[in-house]
Amino acid sequence: MSFLEWTEELSVQVPEMDRQHQDLIGVINELHDVMSDGKSLREKSAAISRLLKMAEWHFVNEEAMMYRISYPQLQAHRTAHRRLIARVLEYKSDFDHPDSATGPELLLFVKNWLIAHIQEADRDYAQYVVRCHVDTQKLMVKTP
Ligand SMILES: [Fe+2]
Ligand SMILES: [Fe+2]
Numbered sequence: 257m258s259f260l261e262w263t264e265e266l267s268v269q270v271p272e273m274d275r276q277h278q279d280l281i282g283v284i285n286e287l288h289d290v291m292s293d294g295k296s297l298r299e300k301s302a303a304i305s306r307l308l309k310m311a312e313w314h315f316v317n318e319e320a321m322m323y324r325i326s327y328p329q330l331q332a333h334r335t336a337h338r339r340l341i342a343r344v345l346e347y348k349s350d351f352d353h354p355d356s357a358t359g360p361e362l363l364l365f366v367k368n369w370l371i372a373h374i375q376e377a378d379r380d381y382a383q384y385v386v387r388c389h390v391d392t393q394k395l396m397v398k399t400p
C-alpha cells in the first residue's frame with residue numbers, strides 16, 4: 257500500500273484535475289520512497305524539488321481554470337497555494353542542512369495538506385463547476 261492513495265473520495269469531478277491530483281500523489285509517494293530508502297541527501301533534496309515543480313505546475317493550471325470559469329474564490333485559493341509552496345520551500349531549506357530531521361515531518365505535512373485542500377478548497381470549485389453547468393470536457397489544460 258502506498259503512503260498516499262487517490263480514491264474516489266478525492267475526486268473533484270473535473271477529469272483533468274483528478275489526473276493532476278493523481279500525478280501529485282505519485283510524486284509524494286516517490287518522495288516517501290526516497291526518504292525511506294536511505295538515499296543520499298542530494299537525492300532527497302531533488303525529490304523535494306520534483307514535488308515543488310509538480311505542485312507549482314498543478315497550481316498554475318488550476319488557477320488558470322478557475323480564472324476561465326470566473327470562480328469567485330480564486331484569490332483566496334491562490335493564497336492557499338502560495339502558502340503551501342512557501343512552507344515546502346522552508347522545509348527544503350531546513351532539509352538541506354546536514355543534520356536535518358524534517359523528512360517525516362515534511363511528508364506528513366504535505367499529505368495532510370493535500371487531502372484537506374482537495375476535500376475543502378478544491379471541492380468548492382468543483383461544486384461551482386457543477387452549479388454553473390460548466391462542461392468539464394471544455395476545461396482543457398496545457399500539458400507540460
Ligand atoms: Fe487547489
Ligand atoms: Fe488541486
